[in-house]
Amino acid sequence: MNSKEISGTIITIIGIILLAYAFIVGGVHGHIGNGKAFTSDDLAAIIGWFFIIGGPALWFGEVPVTIRKKIGSQETTPKEGEKA
Amino acid sequence: MNFYAIEILIIVFVIYGLAYVYYGKKLLQEKIIKADSSRPTPAYTRFDGVDYVPANKYVLYGHHFASIAGAGPIIGPAIAMSYGWALPLLWVLFGNVFIGAVHDYLSLMSSVRYGGISIMSVSENVMGKSARYISLAYVYFALLLVFAAFVSVASILFAKIPSAATVALIFMPLALLFGFIVYRAGVNLKLGTVIAVIIIILGFIYAYKIPFLLGYNPSNSVGNLWSAYHNWIIILSIYAILAASLPVWYLLQPRDYLNAYVLWFFVFFAAFGSLVLADYRLIGTAYTSFAPRMSSFAGQPTYFWPAIPLIIACGALSGFHSLVGSGTSSKQLSNELDALLVGYGGMLTEGAVSSMAVILPVSLAWSAPELYKLGVLKAGENMLSLSPLDRFLVGYGYMSGEVIHRLGGSFATGYHVFKLFAAIALASFVLTTLDTATRLARFAWQEMFDWLSTKSPPLHKFLTNRWFASFLVVLIGGAMAYPVVKLGGSLQPAYKILWPAFAGVNQLLAALALLTAALWVYMVLKTRGSTNWLIQVPAWFLWITVTAGLIWWTSDVMPKLKVSVQKVGAGSIVIVSLILDFLLIYYFVRGLIKASKSK
Numbered sequence: 001m002n003s004k005e006i007s008g009t010i011i012t013i014i015g016i017i018l019l020a021y022a023f024i025v026g027g028v029h030g031h032i033g034n035g036k037a038f039t040s041d042d043l044a045a046i047i048g049w050f051f052i053i054g055g056p057a058l059w060f061g062e063v064p065v066t067i068r069k070k071i072g073s074q075e076t077t078p079k080e081g082e083k084a
Numbered sequence: 085m086n087f088y089a090i091e092i093l094i095i096v097f098v099i100y101g102l103a104y105v106y107y108g109k110k111l112l113q114e115k116i117i118k119a120d121s122s123r124p125t126p127a128y129t130r131f132d133g134v135d136y137v138p139a140n141k142y143v144l145y146g147h148h149f150a151s152i153a154g155a156g157p158i159i160g161p162a163i164a165m166s167y168g169w170a171l172p173l174l175w176v177l178f179g180n181v182f183i184g185a186v187h188d189y190l191s192l193m194s195s196v197r198y199g200g201i202s203i204m205s206v207s208e209n210v211m212g213k214s215a216r217y218i219s220l221a222y223v224y225f226a227l228l229l230v231f232a233a234f235v236s237v238a239s240i241l242f243a244k245i246p247s248a249a250t251v252a253l254i255f256m257p258l259a260l261l262f263g264f265i266v267y268r269a270g271v272n273l274k275l276g277t278v279i280a281v282i283i284i285i286l287g288f289i290y291a292y293k294i295p296f297l298l299g300y301n302p303s304n305s306v307g308n309l310w311s312a313y314h315n316w317i318i319i320l321s322i323y324a325i326l327a328a329s330l331p332v333w334y335l336l337q338p339r340d341y342l343n344a345y346v347l348w349f350f351v352f353f354a355a356f357g358s359l360v361l362a363d364y365r366l367i368g369t370a371y372t373s374f375a376p377r378m379s380s381f382a383g384q385p386t387y388f389w390p391a392i393p394l395i396i397a398c399g400a401l402s403g404f405h406s407l408v409g410s411g412t413s414s415k416q417l418s419n420e421l422d423a424l425l426v427g428y429g430g431m432l433t434e435g436a437v438s439s440m441a442v443i444l445p446v447s448l449a450w451s452a453p454e455l456y457k458l459g460v461l462k463a464g465e466n467m468l469s470l471s472p473l474d475r476f477l478v479g480y481g482y483m484s485g486e487v488i489h490r491l492g493g494s495f496a497t498g499y500h501v502f503k504l505f506a507a508i509a510l511a512s513f514v515l516t517t518l519d520t521a522t523r524l525a526r527f528a529w530q531e532m533f534d535w536l537s538t539k540s541p542p543l544h545k546f547l548t549n550r551w552f553a554s555f556l557v558v559l560i561g562g563a564m565a566y567p568v569v570k571l572g573g574s575l576q577p578a579y580k581i582l583w584p585a586f587a588g589v590n591q592l593l594a595a596l597a598l599l600t601a602a603l604w605v606y607m608v609l610k611t612r613g614s615t616n617w618l619i620q621v622p623a624w625f626l627w628i629t630v631t632a633g634l635i636w637w638t639s640d641v642m643p644k645l646k647v648s649v650q651k652v653g654a655g656s657i658v659i660v661s662l663i664l665d666f667l668l669i670y671y672f673v674r675g676l677i678k679a680s681k682s683k
Contacts, residue, residue, distance in 0.1 A: 032253075043299075049257070050323075052257045053330075056264070057330055063333070067333060070418070
């Protein structure tokens with residue numbers, strides 16, 4: 001694992017914990033946040049959401065093997081007459 | 085006219101079924117385009133792992149469908165109900181089959197044949213370089229406006245309907261998880277879909293019970309709602325930069341694929357409803373007037389022709405679709421034969437959203453006694469008394485409530501649950517369109533500077549960097565959406581100053597795309613005779629209609645706009661659009677003459 005992947009892993013795990021916290025607190029209170037001042041659960045929800053969206057991009061940033069295989073199995077040069 | 089719900093269902097499905105097979109497959113795919121499954125698509129020839137990535141046919145259909153179906157196929161027909169239900173339904177059916185779906189399919193396929201470039205850049209090959217750069221700049225501006233509108237609509241929806249925000253919190257991580265298990269863990273697509281759909285259903289139930297009430301700064305001078313709105317604008321702007329810059333396989337493909345299931349359920353339940361309520365008559369007025377007065381057009385008599393494309397866009401035809409088709413979809417198409425389902429089928433499905441999930445429910449609910457009992461309508465009112473958004477929400481809620489009632493449940497519970505479902509679904513689509521529009525604006529920006537790639541590679545690299553280009557869109561679009569100004573006595577997001585012009589800008593774009601595609605079919609594919617006229621006639625009809633619509637708007641609507649800054653702002657844009665409109669037809673005719681001389 002390189003440093004990019006390690007930071008991606010950490011960000012993703014923190015994101016999952018934060019979002020889970022927000023959902024659990026939301027379940028207990030009947031709502032996430034309170035619609036007035038910022039609370040720990042709505043901040044956790046937003047930060048966790050961004051971390052989950054961005055984190056895996058660093059962690060698993062490369063093109064998935066399934067897509068690479070698909071590309072490898074196809075002709076990759078345009079036919080004559082096709083504008084590249 | 086005394087129609088039953090089931091008759092509308094049959095009409096819609098028979099027309100769309102025949103159109104798909106005979107007009108789409110036999111004529112467009114086989115006779116004109118001659119789609120070839122062995123020809124490599126740009127997703128392979130230009131694969132970059134970010135924007136050019138081959139997608140499964142159904143995944144791409146989901147992306148295309150969810151991206152083109154923003155608020156347009158819902159709000160437009162709801163506004164057009166002022167004509168009664170018959171004229172909007174006719175426009176959605178025939179405009180869709182003969183213009184909209186043709187426009188979407190040809191935009192997609194012409195882009196595919198030119199390496200995945202936008203339809204504006206395709207125009208260079210048939211109309212010349214000037215046409216290309218003029219239209220790229222025009223489209224970039226239009227997309228900034230789209231971003232401003234959609235980030236604003238999503239923020240207002242999240243501030244007003246907090247359960248919709250909870251769904252977004254659940255949906256995005258779920259899409260990533262879905263992409264992970266399908267692309268990386270190698271889980272079968274069907275199994276992955278079943279798992280994801282179950283989680284979506286549970287997520288909806290959670291969101292129904294647990295709204296996300298975002299905090300705000302109580303000292304903000306614009307009030308609580310607008311303060312929450314401002315916070316959502318910032319959050320969604322950051323989201324848009326991320327979503328538009330990250331590779332398509334990472335978030336866009338899985339997210340839009342899952343979104344399509346929500347949309348499908350939306351349409352399916354309406355179709356199912358018309359079966360359950362087969363003996364229900366459409367109590368709404370079939371025809372009210374050819375020129376009712378509409379508040380969206382400064383209260384002026386709004387003639388069905390030429391105004392209808394300015395009212396119903398996405399459900400029948402919309403210029404934005406050509407940008408999606410020749411923007412994100414053409415870069416992900418893995419087989420030319422898939423384009424029929426994605427381009428033509430995606431548009432027909434959107435027409436089904438308009439006809440089955442909006443026009444039909446509103447016509448059934450028109451003045452139903454249950455709505456007076458619930459207090460939704462007051463004595464003497466009907467569905468036209470409600471705002472267009474409420475017409476849709478109440479209509480869908482009513483139809484669903486009646487279905488639940490007939491199946492043994494409570495009308496009121498069904499009404500409330502499905503009304504919220506409709507609002508949540510709408511918010512999901514708006515969010516999808518938001519980041520697709522950001523990505524498309526990035527493409528337009530990058531294509532605008534391609535001439536710099538040989539002259540100054542470092543500057544070109546900097547300007548076309550995907551993060552910088554996305555940031556720029558969000559910065560300018562966000563600046564139009566963030567400020568709140570007083571318009572017509574009430575607080576409104578600032579972009580609304582220019583918004584009245586958007587319908588014209590969008591449909592002029594549709595005319596541009598269809599004319600480009602028609603010229604490409606004539607000039608490059610060498611299609612002649614009656615087949616050629618099947619493309620040329622809709623292209624001319626659209627251009628004449630949009631031109632007449634813009635002239636009508638400039639002469640009848642613009643002078644009556646009450647807010648002077650709106651009159652100047654939106655008016656200038658429409659006038660510039662009209663000038664471009666004539667410039668465009670000049671390039672088109674010039675290209676046509678050149679092509680007919682060269683044979």
